[in-house]
Amino acid sequence: MSSSIESLVNREYQYGFVTDIEADTIPPGLTEDVVRLISAKKGEPVWLLDWRLKAYRRWLTMKEPHWPNVSYQPIDYQSQSYYSAPKSVTPLQSLDEVDPELLRTYEKLGIPLNEQKFLSGVAVDAIFDSVSVGTTMKKELGELGIVFCSLGEAVREHPELVRKYLGSVVPYSDNFFAALNSAVFSEGSFVYIPKGVRCPMELSTYFRINAEGTGQFERTLIVADEGSYVSYLEGCTAPKRSTSQLHAAVVELIALKDATIKYSTVQNWYAGDKDGKGGIYNFVTKRGKCAGANSKISWTQVETGSAITWKYPSVILQGDNSTGEFYSVAVVNNRQQADTGTKMIHIGRNTKSNIVSKGISAGHGQNSYRGQVKVLPKAVNARNYTQCDSMLVGNACGAHTFPYIEVGNNTATVEHEASTSKIGEDQIFYLKQRGLSAEQAVSMIVSGFCKEVFKELPMEFALEAQQLLGITLEGSVG
Amino acid sequence: MLEIKDLHATVGDKEILRGITLSVEPGSVHAVMGPNGSGKSTLAQVLAGHPAYQVTGGTVTYDGEDLLAMDPEVRAQKGIFLAFQYPVEIPGVSNAYFLRAAYNEIRKAHGDEEMDPMSFADLMDEKMKLVEMDDSMLTRSVNMGFSGGEKKRNEILQMAVLEPRLAILDETDSGLDIDALRIVANGVNTLKRPTNAVIVVTHYQRLLNYIVPDFVHVLAGGRIVRSGGKELALELEARGYDWLLEGAVA
Numbered sequence: 001m002s003s004s005i006e007s008l009v010n011r012e013y014q015y016g017f018v019t020d021i022e023a024d025t026i027p028p029g030l031t032e033d034v035v036r037l038i039s040a041k042k043g044e045p046v047w048l049l050d051w052r053l054k055a056y057r058r059w060l061t062m063k064e065p066h067w068p069n070v071s072y073q074p075i076d077y078q079s080q081s082y083y084s085a086p087k088s089v090t091p092l093q094s095l096d097e098v099d100p101e102l103l104r105t106y107e108k109l110g111i112p113l114n115e116q117k118f119l120s121g122v123a124v125d126a127i128f129d130s131v132s133v134g135t136t137m138k139k140e141l142g143e144l145g146i147v148f149c150s151l152g153e154a155v156r157e158h159p160e161l162v163r164k165y166l167g168s169v170v171p172y173s174d175n176f177f178a179a180l181n182s183a184v185f186s187e188g189s190f191v192y193i194p195k196g197v198r199c200p201m202e203l204s205t206y207f208r209i210n211a212e213g214t215g216q217f218e219r220t221l222i223v224a225d226e227g228s229y230v231s232y233l234e235g236c237t238a239p240k241r242s243t244s245q246l247h248a249a250v251v252e253l254i255a256l257k258d259a260t261i262k263y264s265t266v267q268n269w270y271a272g273d274k275d276g277k278g279g280i281y282n283f284v285t286k287r288g289k290c291a292g293a294n295s296k297i298s299w300t301q302v303e304t305g306s307a308i309t310w311k312y313p314s315v316i317l318q319g320d321n322s323t324g325e326f327y328s329v330a331v332v333n334n335r336q337q338a339d340t341g342t343k344m345i346h347i348g349r350n351t352k353s354n355i356v357s358k359g360i361s362a363g364h365g366q367n368s369y370r371g372q373v374k375v376l377p378k379a380v381n382a383r384n385y386t387q388c389d390s391m392l393v394g395n396a397c398g399a400h401t402f403p404y405i406e407v408g409n410n411t412a413t414v415e416h417e418a419s420t421s422k423i424g425e426d427q428i429f430y431l432k433q434r435g436l437s438a439e440q441a442v443s444m445i446v447s448g449f450c451k452e453v454f455k456e457l458p459m460e461f462a463l464e465a466q467q468l469l470g471i472t473l474e475g476s477v478g
Numbered sequence: 479m480l481e482i483k484d485l486h487a488t489v490g491d492k493e494i495l496r497g498i499t500l501s502v503e504p505g506s507v508h509a510v511m512g513p514n515g516s517g518k519s520t521l522a523q524v525l526a527g528h529p530a531y532q533v534t535g536g537t538v539t540y541d542g543e544d545l546l547a548m549d550p551e552v553r554a555q556k557g558i559f560l561a562f563q564y565p566v567e568i569p570g571v572s573n574a575y576f577l578r579a580a581y582n583e584i585r586k587a588h589g590d591e592e593m594d595p596m597s598f599a600d601l602m603d604e605k606m607k608l609v610e611m612d613d614s615m616l617t618r619s620v621n622m623g624f625s626g627g628e629k630k631r632n633e634i635l636q637m638a639v640l641e642p643r644l645a646i647l648d649e650t651d652s653g654l655d656i657d658a659l660r661i662v663a664n665g666v667n668t669l670k671r672p673t674n675a676v677i678v679v680t681h682y683q684r685l686l687n688y689i690v691p692d693f694v695h696v697l698a699g700g701r702i703v704r705s706g707g708k709e710l711a712l713e714l715e716a717r718g719y720d721w722l723l724e725g726a727v728a
Contacts, residue, residue: 425529430566433526434580434636435554435587444579448570448619 025084030077032056035183038083042152042186047163055172055182062176068339069368069400070308072281075246080215082184137201147192148203151219154190161192165223169252169289169316177248178285181217185250188218193228193259202458204233215246222252224259226292231262231458244272244307249284257292257319262300264457265313266465269305274363276335279307286313290322293348298325300456302465303338312370314343317351317379324353327453331446331469332365332397341371341402346382346412355386358450360469361397368400373416377408384413390420391449393442421449443469479504479541479675480525480644486535486700487524494520496700497536502644505672509686509711510679512697513719518679519563521697522648525677526560527553540644554580555587557643561633561650568620573632574602576620577639584640605638609665627658634665641669646677651685663688683715698723 026037035056039049064075141148147158154162172182189205205220224230234251247269253261263286272279282305288297299313315324326342344353359367367390375382390399403416423445431441447454447466454462480502487495494517502508512518524531525538527550538545545553568576581601582592593601602616609631621629630650637645650662666676666689678689686694686708694710695702696719703722704710714722 424566427566427568429526429528429550430562431568431576431580432550433554433560433562434576434640435551435583436580437551437583440579440583444571444576445568448568451570 025081028079028081030056030082030184034082038184038186041083041085042155044155045159048155051167051172052183055179056184058173059176059179059183062179064176068310068370069366069402070310070337070339072244072308072337075281077180080246082215082217083186085186140201141199141203144197144200145194146197146199147190149190151185151188151190151221154192154221158190158192161223162190162221165221165252165254166219167252169254169287170250170285175285177283178250181219181248181250181285184215185217185219188220188249189222190220191222191230191232193224193230195225196227197225198228199230202231202233204235206235215248217247218249220249220251222261222263223254224256224261224295226256227258228256229260232264233458234263234265235268235464244279244281246281246283247306249286251284251286251313253288253297255288255290255292255295255297255322258294259292260296260298261288262298263288263313265299265301265303266457267301267303267305267309270307271305271334271336272307274334276307276364279336280305282306282309282311284311286311287316287343288314288324289316290319290324290348290351292322293319294321295319296323296325298323298327298456299342300325300327300453301329301340302450302453302457302469303328303330303340304465304469306338307336309336309338309340311340312342312372314345315353316345316347317353317382318347319351320348321350322348323351325456326353326355326357326371327456328357329360329450329453329465329469330358330367330369331360331362332367333362334364336363336365338366339368339370341369343372343374344384346373346375346379346384349378349380349382351379351382353382353384355384355388356452357386357388358453359388359390359399360393360446360449361390361399362393364396366398366400368402370402370404372404373406373414374404375407375409375412375414379409380411382409382412382414384415386414386416387452388416388418389449390418391446392420392422480545481539482525482536483538484536485521485524485533485538487520487531487533489520489531493534494531494700495524498697498700498702500695500702502675502677504643504675505670506692507670507676507678507689509691509694509708510677510697511681511683511694511711511714513723514681516697517700518681518697519648520700522560522563522646522677522679525553525646526550526558551583552587554640555584559637559640559642559645561630561637561645561647563648563650563652565621565624565629565633567622569622571620572617573620574599574616577602577616577636580636581639601639605635608638608668609635610661611635626653627655630654630662631658631665634662638665638669641674643673644675644677645669646679648679649681650678651680651682659685660688683711686711696722 035052039052170178172179191203193199222232253263255261269280269282290297297315303309313326317324324344330338330340332338342355355371357369359369361367369388373384388401392399399420401418405414407414427445428438428441431444446469454465457465482498482500485495485498498521510518520531533546578598585592611631621632651659691708694706694708696704
């Protein structure tokens with residue numbers, strides 16, 4: 001491809017700054033004592049410490065998985081710190097007490113925590129390294145009986161709920177990174193929507209890794225009780241650093257009878273430089289369980305950041321007539337690698353799943369879609385539709401598709417469609433001839449390609465996602 | 479407004495334009511004709527700035543400025559419009575969204591404010607009538623699933639909205655039935671202004687019955703081998719191109 005597609009995309013990562021704040025960071029290394037220390041710092045009950053220790057012991061017996069289609073230098077689990085907290089944050093009574101430096105950080109990220117300034121209609125839990133900086137709109141939500149707080153706070157205030165659901169969808173033994181997370185998870189968000197309540201605003205968690213040489217291991221747990229509805233957004237950024245940082249999160253969603261959970265992610269972790277130096281290793285386990293009849297879980301993700309992305313937001317369709325959805329845009333540029341997709345496990349009768357995956361590869365990026373559709377013998381009349389489209393920008397990138405389909409019931413209908421296309425010089429020239437710049441042209445073509453996914457995002461997020469795509473692809477076309 | 483002097487251009491290693499000289503004044507309509515492979519479409523693409531073509535010699539000035547130094551989008555912003563021979567499909571991008579983005583980009587380049595969606599919708603209503611298109615064309619993705627005729631009409635719609643100073647129609651008549659041809663020509667004629675000029679690139683005389691040129695140029699072997707008035711087109715229709723080609727191919 002001529003220079004016109006090679007020279008468009010290299011705007012700087014705009015969230016790469018570091019906040020200079022005094023932190024309480026424990027020394028690098030992972031031992032049973034470290035697990036105990038984390039638990040003690042968070043003042044946890046014995047049952048939770050025991051759970052962490054079981055996870056840690058299981059993790060010791062497990063091997064890091066290498067089946068994803070990505071390659072990276074071995075991770076030294078003993079060289080990083082497993083807990084880092086800004087000193088000024090604890091104890092935290094209200095947002096007024098938040099260190100102004102932290103508030104400025106979130107302002108810079110476009111997430112003002114000051115409630116008056118905040119977009120109405122969105123409640124935010126801001127997580128900075130290992131702790132929650134603050135949660136907005138708590139009072140309004142509390143009146144409806146909605147619990148939205150950091151997981152640490154939930155352990156203290158609602159131990160019965162946490163104990164009942166923590167690890168119920170992603171057990172600590174699930175996989176290597178989930179076990180690691182279960183042992184050392186430091187913070188995350190907790191949401192509980194009571195029976196019959198429709199959450200009146202978007203709930204949002206904003207994750208920020210700041211400290212150097214630390215991993216981030218947050219854990220999010222969302223429970224939607226019978227007949228309830230919630231839409232949840234997750235955003236993330238990290239400073240630019242020349243060494244890679246590990247992010248191994250776990251997200252568990254539980255939808256009871258007639259409940260709906262919509263979970264949207266705009267992932268914008270630092271992706272490393274153009275030669276692949278630094279960046280976040282995003283090794284995440286996300287899974288939802290449609291536990292009750294007629295329940296629905298919908299994942300929408302826009303993955304633009306991270307050096308390596310390894311995640312498969314999945315749905316276990318246990319309740320009869322339950323629905324699972326997965327809408328994904330994954331973009332890789334420069335040396336980024338992504339191996340992402342979903343698993344839809346059909347257990348109940350008349351369960352439905354819908355998968356729309358859009359992969360965009362530019363530069364030397366490698367993008368893999370990996371999806372599993374499994375229909376168990378009792379899942380009468382299960383239906384799945386999968387659409388998996390790849391777009392290539394330039395000649396040095398790659399797109400790969402790994403669909404796995406297992407059908408154990410002959411009443412099932414499973415459809416899989418895939419396509420690969422290339423942004424053409426002619427498309428870009430056509431748009432330029434109408435007055436648009438190369439950046440606008442690529443952004444327009446890519447947005448058009450991703451339209452089916454973007455329309456699933458809440459409005460503000462859709463705009464952000466569209467802009468992010470433009471930034472991520474900058475320099476890939478010229 | 480447009481001065482082309484001794485223009486040479488190549489694609490790959492092949493020289494296609496071998497010394498074109500042409501002057502276009504405001505208010506005029508020029509037809510560029512010639513057999514296949516004579517360089518007609520190349521001339522159109524080079525004027526619009528397609529990156530696949532390398533200019534190897536000569537100059538082009540547009541309103542006194544060096545056209546060849548401008549990026550394609552700058553040329554567009556300064557009023558040069560190419561109606562493509564093969565309009566490109568852009569999946570997922572609605573025709574209306576695309577047109578408004580282009581329209582506003584050109585306004586911004588002139589220091590004007592962007593037009594809001596409501597006012598733009600009114601503007602579209604008016605322009606759609608000109609090319610006899612119905613509203614469904616606006617919500618469909620750019621050129622996706624359009625018939626050949628619809629694509630060409632869509633080009634003229636874009637021209638009507640963007641109101642270029644210099645419109646270049648690259649074989650807009652190819653593949654059009656007689657009704658579509660009439661619609662397209664009517665659109666072009668309605669948009670004619672004393673300040674604007676049109677270059678019509680075509681293989682056949684047929685379109686020139688509807689869009690009457692002031693000048694006709696015959697291209698062969700990358701050079702203009704004959705220029706004349708509209709009667710030259712009729713002569714070509716009657717006699718073909720061969721009589722002009724002798725000595726033209728070096």
